[in-house]
Amino acid sequence: MMINDFKKRFYIVLVLTVPVMLLSEMIQHWLKIHFSFPGSQYVLLLLSSIIFFYGGWPFLKGWWEEIKNRAPGMMTLIGFAITVAYGYSVATIFGLQGMDFFWELATLILIMLLGHWIEMKSIAGASRELELLVQLMPDDAHLVHGEQVMDVKTATLKENDVILIKPGEKVAADGLIASGESYVNESLLTGESKPVEKKKGDKVIAGSINGNGAIRVTVLHGVKDSYLSQVIRLVQDAQQSKSRTQLLADTAARWLTLIAIVAGLVTFFIWYLSGSTLAFAIERMVTVIVICCPHALGLAIPLVVAKSTSLSARNGLLIKNRTAFENSRKITTLVFDKTGTLTIGKFEVSKIVVLLNELTETDLLRYAAALEQNSEHPIATGILQKAKASSVPVPLAENFTAITGKGVEAIVEGRLVKVVSPGYLKETNISIPGSFRPAADETVVFVLLDDRLAGYISLADTIRPESAEAIQTLRENGIRSVLLTGDNRQVAESVSKQLGMDSFFAEVLPHEKLQKIKELQDKGEFVAMTGDGVNDAPALAQANIGIAVGSGSDIAAETAGIVLVNSNPKDIVNLILFGKATYRKMIQNLAWATGYNIFALPLAAGVLYKAGILLSPAAGAVLMSVSTVVVAINASLLKVKQ
Structure with a gap:
């Protein structure tokens, strides 16, 4: 795992950095001590070489990948900076006039490894909600086979299998309850905070948590087609997709890479040509390049994307x-x-009015229910529930046809029956009786029998x-x-x-x-x-x-x-407010990731050198790493308001 790899490299480099600093002439000068032995400079070279090749390997490898893909970026800058620092220091060991800065190289690589380690932990944290979604799917399921119950892998379940869900267990597959009753907690899947009552015929979602009742569930489809699997795929696709804001950040990161390289070279030539030592000019160049790394900029949007997409999925x-x-x-x-x-969408019949003397309220309800049994519309559900509550037998409907946006029609017991909206009556010039006075909150459907107005049914829906x-x-x-x-x-x-x-x-x-x-x-x-x-x-x-x-x-x-x-x-409403909050986080991250360079770059270049203010390569690496961590922490603070 990449996080563990950076962690391991960091600790090994940390141990090696201590003797490198003790053997450094500059550190000894600062501490007013002198410590050396025959061949100590070669020991310093050996330790620094291990740090460079082992600790710096992720950056050197990344540099090569970016050059190969013709997409120079953060790794190009870091790889170039540590290679220049290492190459110059090696040259001083073998005769080049000047003071090495192996200790700067060691601390630079050490801090970069630490920064990447912290950053990867932050990215993992931003995607934790997606990991929790993945973990919702149980590995095993209780398959019911006749009178026996056997444990099988969830991935092997198929349509029409019957599984047992014991109290407190996770539902292993999408399905319909075949027997039993319980309350099911779907909060991590739908955002519904209260457990939902489930009984025979009700649907349950894979990954939801069963309450106190044991239920048997008929599986609707395999795991890969489950609601939870679809959500996970949707989140992964959304996290990988790029919006205009991300494309803007990518463009800015590419420009910042070019600016870093140009600024580093310009800094080098200005200091070197103005009479400074080669070591000092190289140190300024390395510091500028490191501090300009567009790492925070490259993470500004993806971190928010990972957090917002997975977090929103867990809230429905x-x-x-x-x-x-x-x-x-x-x-x-x-x-x-x-x-x-x-x-609420649950219509209840509030009134049945018959307009033909040959019919009763039961007849009108029976004809209407015959047509509506083919529909899942809330009005149809209300009429069918009324028929069931009144113990009205519902006949079969033949040649069922939908009248787009206006109703339905079919043949029932040899008669043409239509259940239509008021708009249909207006279009067909069928007059509505003067006694028709629906309440303001009522929805009315009219029943036509052989194209004669037979009556109407009023339903009410609660806000x-x-x-x-x-x-x-x-x-x-x-x-x-x-x-x-x-x-x-x-x-x-x-x-x-x-x-x-x-x-x-x-x-x-x-x-x-x-x-x-x-x-x-x-x-x-x-x-x-x-x-x-x-x-x-x-x-x-x-x-x-x-x-x-x-x-x-x-x-x-x-x-x-x-x-x-x-x-x-x-x-x-929460979605809209969350969208606004997400965009604010993106802008905040972009502002921080680019803004700190306005102050840090001149300091790195040595603008205030005469005033005694000078940033070392290690300090530049600290600033760059801190900016990345700030961006990561800011992204992690994103929340869905409820």
């Missing part, structure tokens, strides 16, 4: 497009879908308790909130007013949502759109930032740059 915020995530700071308008996002707080937080951050829904105007207006939203669009069909997003963009708004990633795909693609919500079971929403596991509106 999945980043597919890093540029979209960083651009969340620009959002001026956030467009919300209503059902399941601002509202999420977190919605008002989320909208308020947006307002405090200067972001407008807009409701975009296919529901009727009264419902949309009621929800919008209750939550204090800025505006709303009602009775909007899926293909019209894109147009509404365009209208906002034409007004100069930077628009983020939230949707389910399926019906809202065109609008998500059109928006400046597409956020797919409530897609925990399908994180591959192609049109969205960001996927939220839960539909909680607070998660959407």
